[in-house]
Amino acid sequence: MSHPLFSSFPSNRCPAWLCPACESVSLAIDASTFRYDMNRYTRMNKHHGWFDPRDYTYIFSCMVQCSRPECREVVAVSGIGFVDDIWELDVHGHPEPEYIELFQARHFYPPLPLFKTNENCPEKVKTRLTDISSLLTAHPSAAANAIRSLLEVLLDDVNVPRVVLTKSERQHFLKLHARIEDYPHLLGTHYDAFMALKHFGNAGSHDGQPIMQSHLDDACEVLEIIIQQLYHKPADISGHIARLDKAFARK
Ligand SMILES: [Zn+2]
Structure with missing residues (x-):
């Protein structure tokens, strides 16, 4: 399943985006702000016989707002739109296409959380995750680069050195690899x-294999698992221990 940041959606349904303030899945599109227009290519060519409904391209913008009364954070969103077809059977049982307009976000301000983190996740890691999130939908290769920078920070946290001493006692800066x-x-x-x-991060730095949507989804998934495991929040069992001690520990 693709990451919600990349989801296609009709103008009346918000994907499962996380609120940047409270990190819950509670954002809703403000319908009164949703506006879209055909791009120039579509406007100029849609009258031609060769123009296919699936060639339509739109540009949209809207505001979304957190529906939790205690939060109500707002986010500005913009991106692209296109036409997709759903095949349904007509009254005679023949399949015929129904065309629907779908949208895909490219920019969010403020950026959305990439995934929910717990309180043990350091601020410096959260900041970099937000940087990655703000780049993923619009500049995938820059996001790949930002993932490299995050990896350096995560390696610091598991005590992998950045600098080692050579035999001649000179400082040697280690590359990420x-x-x-x-x-x-x-x-x-x-x-x-x-x-x-x-x-994957190398793809952002060199002219290599193009980055596909599936690569971004995989990178997000792996990143989330690493972060959750490195900064997991241990279960709080202090209350249970205190009750057992109170009942059974020798006074
Ligand atoms: Zn919220």
Whole structure:
């Protein structure tokens, strides 16, 4: 399933986006602000016989608002629109297309959280996740680059050094690849995930394989799992312990 940031949606239905203020799935489109127009190419060519309904391209903007009364955060959204076809059977049982307009966001302000994090996730990590989120839909290769920068911070948090001393006692700055490859004992089960995200991040830095939607979805998924595991919040069992102690511990 694709990440909600990339979801296509009709103008009256908000995807499962997270509110930037309260991180709940509670944003709703303000219908009175939804506006869209055909782009120039569509306007100039839609009268031609060769123009297919699926060639329609729109530009839209709208406001969305958190529906939680105690929050009511607002977000400005803009992006593109297109026409998709759904095949239904007509009265004679023949399939015929029904065309619907769908939209896809490219920009959010303020940026949406990439996923829900818990309170153990450091602010410096959250800030970088927001940077990645703000780039993902509009500039995927820049988002890939931002993922590399986040990996450096995560490696700091599992005590992988950035600098080592050479035999001649000179400081040597490790590249991201070496920070991962040379410290599998510190990365443990996260090693493969770090390496995969590093390879993905390279796509933002070099002219390599183009980044596809499925790659972005996979990168988001792996990132979320790493972050949740690195900064998981241990269950609070202090109340249970206190009650057992009170009942049974020797006075
Ligand atoms: Zn909210």
